[in-house]
Amino acid sequence: xxxxxxxSEPGEFSLEDLRxxxxxxxxxxxxRNFQARNLMRDEMRAGDTVLFYHSNARPPAVVGLARVVGxxxxxxxxxxxxxxxxxxxxxxxxxxxxxxxxRFERALPAxxxxxxxxxxxxxxxxxxxxxxxxxSVQPVRAAEFRAIVAHADRLARGQGGGGGRGRAGxx
DNA sequence: GCCAACGTTGGC
DNA sequence: GCCAACGTTGGC
Numbered sequence: 001x002x003x004x005x006x007x008s009e010p011g012e013f014s015l016e017d018l019r020x021x022x023x024x025x026x027x028x029x030x031x032r033n034f035q036a037r038n039l040m041r042d043e044m045r046a047g048d049t050v051l052f053y054h055s056n057a058r059p060p061a062v063v064g065l066a067r068v069v070g071x072x073x074x075x076x077x078x079x080x081x082x083x084x085x086x087x088x089x090x091x092x093x094x095x096x097x098x099x100x101x102x103r104f105e106r107a108l109p110a111x112x113x114x115x116x117x118x119x120x121x122x123x124x125x126x127x128x129x130x131x132x133x134x135x136s137v138q139p140v141r142a143a144e145f146r147a148i149v150a151h152a153d154r155l156a157r158g159q160g161g162g163g164g165r166g167r168a169g170x171x
Numbered sequence: 172g173c174c175a176a177c178g179t180t181g182g183c
Numbered sequence: 184g185c186c187a188a189c190g191t192t193g194g195c
Contacts, residue, residue, distance in 0.1 A: 007193090032191095033178075056193055114194080132176045134192050 002048045003140040004039075005062070005128060006102070007055040015052045015064040015107060024104035025069055028137075029077045030085040031097060036137040041072040041098045043139070050102055051140060051148065053128070054111075061111035062148055064104070072098035109156030112148055116155070122147035 006028065008014065018026050031037055048068040054061055074095035077085040090096035117123050127138045 009193090035178090060194070134177065136192085 002043065002045065003051065003142060003145040004044065004048060004068070005051040005053050005138050005140050006066075007053045007136045009056045010054045011056075014054065015066075015104070018052070018064075018066060018102070019104040019107075021104070025101055027075075027099045027101050029075050029099040031075070031099065031136060032085065032087065033136060036135055037098055039135075039137050039139065040100050044068050044072060044100055046070045049105075049145065051145065055136075059111075059113040059115065061113040062108065062117070062152070063111045064107040065149075066102040066105050069101035069103050072100050075099040108149070108152035110152050112152050112155065116151060117148065120147055120151060 010016075013026070018024065028040070031040065046068055050066040050068060051062050052064040052066050054063050074092070075085070075090075075097040076092075077083040077099075078087040078090035078095070078097045079092060080086055085097075087096060114128075117126070118129055123129060123144055126140070126144050127133055127135070
């Protein structure tokens, strides 16, 4: 099972929008970048876990978890002239873009803002944090995934920081 | 709103 | 194949 991070602008499609979708499931359409497409098409599998990231938000943050429902299939919004994702170079006979279905899993107990991610030593090499990096679909290492979820739990308990281990011997 | 960084396009 | 121009992403 692999881990991914997928970006969406909450004004376009938020984690809450996913939660309210039928069966909590929606097609991740509109990806128009070859590298992101190839990852969805060639690497994503049913059962993979997705970190749902709100980009262009205040603050930008990882806000929840989702599950990949199945493998990639043609993105039909590319064939719709009325769609903002229309691409005349794609056709049903020769689809250029693909999408996957993802299902809402849960909101994190607290969003983990980008600034917090940057503070965590375990995430120093995370793709999201590399300069100039802007892939909307990106692989995440298992250790990175665990660090983010653990930090969300810490933030929810109001323990904020350090990015380190929990305090020992609390009473 | 600004702008750095990046991807894509298309002329040559 | 090169590369300038352009459009987009996305944090700030």
